[in-house]
Amino acid sequence: MASTPPRAATLHEVAALAGVSHQTVSRFLHNKGPFKPATIERVEAAIQELNYRPNMIARSMRTRETGILAAILPSPVTAMPTPTLAAAAELARQSGYFMEISVIEGPAQDRARRTQELLDSGRLEGVLSLGALPGMSERPRSPGTTALAILDQYDDRLRGIGPLADASALREIIETLAGMGHRRFLHIQGPQDWSSARARREEYLRSIEDLGLASHGIRGGDWTIESGYAAVSGLEEDSGVTAVIAANDYLALGAARAAHDRGWPVPRQLSITGWDDLPTARYAVPALSTVAVDQRSQGRSAMERLIALVRNEPAPDPSIPVSRLILRESTGPAPAPGT
Amino acid sequence: MASTPPRAATLHEVAALAGVSHQTVSRFLHNKGPFKPATIERVEAAIQELNYRPNMIARSMRTRETGILAAILPSPVTAMPTPTLAAAAELARQSGYFMEISVIEGPAQDRARRTQELLDSGRLEGVLSLGALPGMSERPRSPGTTALAILDQYDDRLRGIGPLADASALREIIETLAGMGHRRFLHIQGPQDWSSARARREEYLRSIEDLGLASHGIRGGDWTIESGYAAVSGLEEDSGVTAVIAANDYLALGAARAAHDRGWPVPRQLSITGWDDLPTARYAVPALSTVAVDQRSQGRSAMERLIALVRNEPAPDPSIPVSRLILRESTGPAPAPGT
DNA sequence: ACGCTCAGAGTGATCGTTCACATTCTGGAA
DNA sequence: TTCCAGAATGTGAACGATCACTCTGAGCGT
Incomplete structure (x- = not known):
């Protein structure tokens, strides 16, 4: 056995070993045009022997793909x-x-x-x-x-084109909670350079207004669990908020923990909703109400x-x-x- | 203004516009060798005007890097x-x-x-x-x-080289729990083709033996929260297990929820530990005992x-x-x- | 025997860059 | 003026593949 060549074999080396032209090997690799059985055999053998792998960089250079x-x-x-x-x-x-x-x-x-x-x-x-x-x-x-x-x-x-899912689901949340007697809400938003975060915020405000409810305000601003925790931690004792609409599950999970730490039972005293339906959300205590998005x-x-x-x-x-x-x-x- | 050229400019085009050789432009791009101020100016201007960006593919082809x-x-x-x-x-x-x-x-x-x-x-x-x-x-x-x-x-x-962190932390968990009176353990393992999952399993078994404790068995097998839930859901009512050592936080979170669903208060009736210190772990209810790994x-x-x-x-x-x-x-x- | 077609294969240029080497300036000492 | 070192720049090949051609020879009809 010859020692392994220092660098990968090229198309030309394969061609030389098989006794054909480089173009034939190239054609072979792309299944172009008919070949004599003997040619196929020789090329295949040469590829095998040299352990040839096409150099993608060279290919890309030529094809621009x-x-x-x-x-x-x-x-x-x-x-x-x-x-x-x-x-x-x-x-x-x-x-x-x-x-x-x-x-x-x-x-x-x-x-x-x-x-x-x-x-x-x-x-x-x-x-x-x-x-x-x-x-x-x-x-x-x-x-x-x-x-x-x-x-x-x-x-x-x-x-x-149509009502984006974000909008309708958010409205559904608020309608549902309103139906359960909630009147004063808090929104924990995501970063406003994300359109989904913007959409949720906008629909939150619109729904509150359309349904004649009250918003205590908007907190948050990034997607982290810490931010959710801070939002509810910082809530005034007499805010009157009974429902928190978080822009994602992380925020909601943080909010839920903050409520727990303040001795506010969820949902008895405070309802919380998330967004995304993370695997963790279903198994959290209490299990999180959320919006399942078809990611x-x-x-x-x-x-x-x-x-x-x-x-x-x-x-x-x-x-x-x-x-x-x-x-x-x-x-x-x-x-x-x-x- | 001429219309934008159909394709990106090349080194040669820049060189032609600047009135120098392609090699000079190449050198310029790599800060090689001294240049006359006038040359620098002309090349810079040409690059600017043509909005030249080096073609990385071509570069890679030549340098093999x-x-x-x-x-x-x-x-x-x-x-x-x-x-x-x-x-x-x-x-x-x-x-x-x-x-x-x-x-x-x-x-x-x-x-x-x-x-x-x-x-x-x-x-x-x-x-x-x-x-x-x-x-x-x-x-x-x-x-x-x-x-x-x-x-x-x-x-x-x-x-x-030395005791891998996995080993010592797992032993520490078990020693700590033993010190709190726990005698019968359950391990929820991760996929055994991960060395970390193997290491945790091995050290679990070794620690149990070294410390003269009892293992009720090993469950799990992947990293999912569902798997953790299933492990504790499937536990016999009279298993005698008082502590569950999960190979990661997801498994532990699932286990905790299963305990909750069975009416077993955590940690009063069942202690659970995870691994990884996910952000979620700290904010879970109850907050998860876990191992913070310096990921x-x-x-x-x-x-x-x-x-x-x-x-x-x-x-x-x-x-x-x-x-x-x-x-x-x-x-x-x-x-x-x-x- | 001729020409035509087409299967099958070959030739050389080319993509945009860098490498190795060659060449031309430039200014100062002899 | 001449020479020379080093500064500054130029020339052509090479990387490994594909593209657009060209070439060869068999098979067939007339």
């Missing part, structure tokens, strides 16, 4: 939206692409620069941003530019959109995301006034 | 080890690399193939696997191969190791990971026998 898409997560993400990512990756793979995840952290300006670098590198055919990307907008792929889809803008566009189909349709942009095809019909209110133990009738 | 490392997460990951990944990515960036995350899902055989493809693609200089990779072992980078570091094997190696330093040292392999440098001294038992509300004295 890398087959790689990236999902970028902006900013300090405490919990990655795993189902969304998984569904997106799956669809990408089925469509012949590979999806990688890039977490872009650091100060805002730094992030913008690194995002731009990623877009300019020529390494990616498309980028799916899961959060807002200030100053950038969606665009198709063209020779020279990477396609870009932004979940946030996608959400915004969807809102024109998988959300990830899938965002990726569908990105792929259309990459291929310069018309965008597929956006599927209106389905979300569903799930009432568990953290919501109940409002306490009798004066308790 | 991509500057890209990947962290791969095997299999159905319910929750990504965010701090580990973040710390690894940060170190990679400081060292001049870009770290991407690849989630490899699907049936085992499929995963092996796709992992191999990733390694063979030539697109990556190094790969850090966060879970076991059956049939593969760590290796340095050489002209034809991607470096590979496996967190799992790293853990295994570490064990030879960041774990991610950092794994990345340090990968970078050493990529650069063919000697591996840095492995830092023994620190973990710390945190007692919260889910553990307490054993109930008086016969309650």
